[in-house]
Amino acid sequence: MTAIDSGALKRTPLHDVHAALGAKIVPFAGYAMPVQYPTGITVEHKAVRETCGMFDVSHMGEVLVKGPDAIRFVNSVTSNDVAALAVGQVQYSTLLRADGTIVDDLLVYRFADHLMLVINASNRDKDLAHLRAHQAAFDCTLTDVSDDTALLAVQGPQAPALVASLASVPLDGIKYYWFTEGRIAGVPAIISRTGYTGELGFELYFDQAQAAHVWNAVMAAGAVTPAGLGCRDSLRLEAGMALYGHELDDHTTPLEAGLNWLVKLGKSEPFLGKDVLVRQHQEGTDRKLVGFTFDERAIPRHGYGVYYGGVKVGDVCSGTMSPTLGIPVGTCYLPTAAAVEGTTFDVEIRGKMIPARVVTLPFYKRPGKA
Template sequence: MADVVAEQALKRTPLHEQHRALGAKIVPFAGYEMPVQYPGGITAEHKAVREGCGVFDVSHMGEFIVTGPDAVAFVNHVTTNDVAKLAVGQVHYSTILNERGTIEDDCLVYRMADRLMLVVNASNREKDLAHILRYKGDFDVTVEDRSDDYALLAVQGPKAEEILQPLTATDLSQIAYYWFAEGEVAGVSGIISRTGYTGEDGFELYVPAADAPRLWDALLATGRITPAGLGARDTLRLEMGMALYGNDIDDTVTPLEANLGWLVKLAKGDFVGKAALEAEKAAGIPRRLVGFTVAERAIPRHGYPVFHDGQPSGAVRSGTMSPTLGTSIGTAYLPAAAATPGTTFEIDVRGKRVAATVVKPPFYKDASHK
């Protein structure tokens, strides 16, 4: 019995004590104890990232390292984007599908000279690994789950480069958006990636787990970086219309329905889920994920029922009051014919139906990402 309890215990990132010392509110998330906000509050953290610079501990994310002669071909087979077109030092966003064409996870793929790295969602880590290994077949590859070896710090905001540059000899101005370099930050070796989940400029730093506290402390010692938690991460990504697995996308929807068709390269050759997507495309995509706004002072929460022309159309997938825009925003799936800007529909907010209007994301248009 003790072993069962131990298996169910929440994990902690290498920065847990730093979060506690800062007075963070810790909540269970994807099997981890994670900071949802610090004493200054979500709105202040959100504003810091939009206007200056914030840092997120996202060490719970999963990292798989793929090596071997067939590494590129294998990852190309189990993801939808075209890995063969990645240059060394480049990264792209992609999806992992099942045979039904629905989304097992979204991920990032990094191409190094001698290996590939897949970055997956923490809640899907074990599922993803088992899933992709089912397709190993005759591919000459080795797949290692190195998630526990890495910590990941996301330094995000329009002033991120300016603040981070004095801490590294790597010329950050030479790292283009969705490219990366291997170097040191504050004496800690790792991967410096110009990526993020906020819409702002910034970097994601993959470093050895044991070195994460030293790096975190060095970042905060600049006096110009605000610690930010999961709450601000969610409001920031939603303002940009970025998908969250488990909300906007899951294994009941295809990338074509989720407006992620740009991640699907049907011409690249065979991959898991290709036949199902081709069939869906030929038959006509039945529904699409839309962004929406609500004029009333009502917040559309995840799970609230959605109605179009009086008929049920699923539920709100993501919803919040936008800290930047001061209005309610969200996402939902509507019949494809209705998924156009200006279409109105209704959301049941605690027993009252309120009007929502389809808008094209991103909701926030002035982000600094390059």
């Protein structure tokens, strides 16, 4: 294990497991997290695409919202329509400010008597402060259960069968972005048909005290490769999934980020930022998120300058050499008029302008997926 100064860093309940596996541990969102194991990022990435990989994402935040106004409250601060959720359904959404910008992206789980919000670890304190600042007018409570909750993501073509072999309830009928409650390896769990890789799989929420037991049970159930944050990033980028702090931030609206499908302007409840988003929907935005590639084998990285018509218009949001496709891939914002497939622009890499070309997101789709 690579040594780091972890005095101020939190640890997930699987920290010792990662250390024993020889993981390279790095600071991430205030946690000491495994970025890769001795197998390496490319091997881990390919395992998720071809067989099965497992991620410890216990650093993510979970907030329970309970009370008569739970749905109305969450609907008032998010872009998607929480009221449209059926019990057992999950929704991707954005948490908004009054100016339409994104506080965070999140998942909303609807249970029979409450909601669960799954938020980014790096935004946990900010999100909770924002939620509490707008809660007063609603009859509901917020409970942060992040430190009590372990979360494993089991992803890849073989993941559904593997998780099903450990589950106390049938999983065949669970659709994408739905969940059930049952036991995994004997441990009570929320079993969610979600993920951040573009592959089949489940995310498992359960008591953090049982983390090592469940991890070991999954590892013993089949050919599972431990996977770190490094390949989680390359997998989600290939699949065109946004990362807060890269594609999304405090200065971006969901319409600029191409997340039009999760902005429900016609929902019955008023919500923060609606006026701005209605105007952007009617008039358009000044910029748009795009995917791009190079014809040469240069690698785009977060923060590299982006130039259109000889003028700097922004920076690369995310970029890598795609392990699956074998080509450079990246994302950035361009002026809306230029944000169409085939547009060419430049990315500055170490003082050299590299020609880039806009391509349609996502870069990768799972075989058989429309």
